Amino acid sequence: FKRIPLEEKSRDELYQMGESFNHMMNLLETNYDKQKQFVANASHELKTPLTVIESYANLIKRRGIDNPEVVAESVEAIHSEAIRMKDLTQQLLLLAKHGEQWKLSLERFDLYPLLKESVQAFRNAYSREITLQGEEIIAYADKQKLKQLIYILIDNAIKYSEQEIRVSLVRDGAKGRIDVEDNGIGIPESDLPKVFDRFYRVDKARTRKSGGSGLGLSLAKELSEALGMKLTLESTEGKGTTASIHFQAES
Numbered sequence: 001f002k003r004i005p006l007e008e009k010s011r012d013e014l015y016q017m018g019e020s021f022n023h024m025m026n027l028l029e030t031n032y033d034k035q036k037q038f039v040a041n042a043s044h045e046l047k048t049p050l051t052v053i054e055s056y057a058n059l060i061k062r063r064g065i066d067n068p069e070v071v072a073e074s075v076e077a078i079h080s081e082a083i084r085m086k087d088l089t090q091q092l093l094l095l096a097k098h099g100e101q102w103k104l105s106l107e108r109f110d111l112y113p114l115l116k117e118s119v120q121a122f123r124n125a126y127s128r129e130i131t132l133q134g135e136e137i138i139a140y141a142d143k144q145k146l147k148q149l150i151y152i153l154i155d156n157a158i159k160y161s162e163q164e165i166r167v168s169l170v171r172d173g174a175k176g177r178i179d180v181e182d183n184g185i186g187i188p189e190s191d192l193p194k195v196f197d198r199f200y201r202v203d204k205a206r207t208r209k210s211g212g213s214g215l216g217l218s219l220a221k222e223l224s225e226a227l228g229m230k231l232t233l234e235s236t237e238g239k240g241t242t243a244s245i246h247f248q249a250e251s
C-alpha cells in the first residue's frame, strides 16, 4: 500500500474521500444521538419512580409519626416503585451490553419443564389463569436467558390482557415454537413494527399504570438473537396478541 500525497490525488479521488468522510461522520453522529437519547430516556424512566418514592417518604416524615394508615400506604407505594426501579435497572444493564458478546451457557434440555416452572411462577404471583400445552422438545440453548425471554412475553400478556393466557410448545418437523397467546387489547398495526424499539410504548399513560418501561420487547429481541432464535409478534387491536419464539429442535 503506497501512500499518495493529497496534492497528487485526482479531483475524483478527493471527491470520493470527502464523500466517505462525510458518510463516516454521519454514522458517528447517528450513533452518538442514539446513545444520548438512550441515556435521556433511561434517566427519565428512573426519575419517575424516584419522584414517587421521594414524595411518599416526605409524607411519612410529615404525617406518619402517629398515623399508621399513612405509613402503611406509603410503604406499600415505596415498595412497589422500588421493585419497578430494580426491574428497570436490571433491563438497562442487560441492554447496555448490546453489541458485546453475550456469555452463553449452552446445554441440551427439554423445554417443557422450563415452561411449566415459568407458568407456575406467574400463576402464583398474579393469580391468573395460564394454560400450558405441549410435549417434550429438546433444544440447545442457554436456560437462564431463555427463561428471561419467556418471562418478558408472559409478563406482557399479563399486563395487556385480563382473560386466560395460553402458552404452548409446538413441534413442526425440525423446528420448534413457543407461543404465548392472549386475548387482550392487542397492538395497532401501525405500532407493530415499533414495539421492539427501546422505550417504545403504544400508549404511554396506560402502560405506565401497568408498570411498563418500553424495554421488555427490545430486550426480548436481543435475547432471542443471542440464542439464535427468532421472535415474532402477531396482533390484532382489540382481539389479542401472540408472541412466538421459533427455534431449532434437537432430535
Ligand code: ADP
Pocket: 156, 157, 159, 160, 161, 182, 184, 185, 186, 187, 195, 196, 200, 201, 202, 203, 207, 211, 212, 213, 214, 215, 216, 217, 218, 240, 241
Ligand atoms: P413495556 O414494558 O411497556 O411492556 P415492551 O417493550 O415489553 O414494553 O412492549 C412495548 C409496547 O408494546 C408496550 O408498551 C405495549 O404497548 C405493547 N405490547 C407488548 N406486548 C403486548 C401484548 N401482549 N398486548 C398488547 N400490547 C402489547
